[in-house]
Amino acid sequence: MRIPSLRLLSGFEAAARLGNFSRAADELHLSQSAVSHQILQLEEQVGMPLFRRTGRGVELTVAGEVLQRSVLRSLESLKSGLGRIETYLNPGIVTIVCPAPILHGWLQSRIEQLQLAIPSLCPVLSVDETARYIDEDDVDIMISNRPIQQAGLVEVPFLQDEWVVVANALSAKRLAGIPIEKHHRETTLVCLEESLTNDEIASIFRNQLNGFKKSALYDDQRLLLDAVIRGRGIACLPFLLASDEIKRGNLVILRDYPRVPSTTWWISRIADQPRADIVIETVDWLLAQSNLK
Known part of the structure; x- marks a missing residue:
């Protein structure tokens, strides 16, 4: 079936909502005969009557009620889309x-x-x-x-990014007085899956982080950041990812671990x-x- 024009559907929507062709014509700045003609054209396209007359007004048939629901959904979707377009026209x-x-x-x-x-x-x-x-x-x-x-x-x-080894503030305070070779006895390691095969930081994982038990592996750096903040272990993270939490004092860069240039x-x-x-x-x-x- 050919989709009716927006002009016909607008006339139908107004008449259905107001229950009167004359009031619909006033709202749309048309004559009553123009609205009646639009409704007739629409009924011819859908192949069945959409209104029945009741006294001085009209009411929807079953087919009209079905069409009204579809038209209302479509018009709301159109208004929403136009609203989004208007937002993107903001010069700022x-x-x-x-x-x-x-x-x-x-x-x-x-x-x-x-x-x-x-x-x-x-x-x-x-x-x-x-x-x-x-x-x-x-x-x-x-x-x-x-x-x-x-x-x-x-x-x-x-x-310029770099890899740093971090802990939350409480863990960092606890580790501060302990030699680095004994850190693995005091905490665990959380890390990215990709870190295990990342050539940039392979030397850290082979050396300073080698003895740590891995308590969790993540595939998203933001989840890893959250895990360290929650105290689930220390982690080797990109500095730019952790920088705001370091500034806030929630994370501390562990000074005994190397910092490795990155992206x-x-x-x-x-x-x-x-x-x-x-x-x-x-x-x-x-x-x-x-x-x-």
């Missing part, structure tokens, strides 16, 4: 795509400061790892572990004038926070 919207650990550990703690510096900014923060391109419609700024190598971009090194994170935006000056303001502010300055 800047979409930033960023890996979850960097957003969770480094960027999230700076959003309030960023918005104080740029009051009109409304960031859209995404961890969508399927995003591969920056454009003027969906993605304004991307933070990634390598240059995107898309034509027409400004791409610069932004943050260099890059920030990218369109090289030419982006869709709004606020994109450049945001990138400039983020770069001012860089630990590679």
Whole structure:
């Protein structure tokens, strides 16, 4: 069946809601005959009557009630979609795509400061790892572990990460007075599955962390961070993921363990004038926070 036009469905919705063709015509700024003609066209398309007359008004038939429910759902969906589009027309919207650990550990703690510096900014923060391109419609700024190598971009090194061994404040205090070779007797190790085969930190796991009992393995860095904060053991974590919790005093870097250089994170935006000056303001502010300055 051909889907009726929105014009016909709007006339039907108004008449069904108001129970009167004349009042529907007034609401839609049409004549009563125009609304009656719309309803007739709609009934011809669906192949059955949608209204029955009752005194000075109309009421829905069973077919009309079924159609009304469908039309109301469709109109609500349409209104919701238009509302979302209106939101994205906000000139202060800047979409930033960023890996979850960097957003969770480094960027999230700076959003309030960023918005104080740029009051009109409304960031859209995404961890969508399927995003591969920056454009003027969906993605304004991307933070990634390598240059995107898309034509027409400004791409610069932004943050330098490193692996650090951390414990929560209580565990760190307990371990502070104990020689490192005896730490494995006092606590356990929680770690990422990928850490077991990560060449960057293989030497730490072969040496300083070799004697520890592994109490849990995770496949998400944020879950590992939460486990260490809860005191489930010590862990080898990316510094940028743990940095906010270290600043808050919830985590402590254990000083007797090596710190190993890790990922260099890059920030990218369109090289030419982006869709709004606020994109450049945001990138400039983020770069001012860089630990590679």
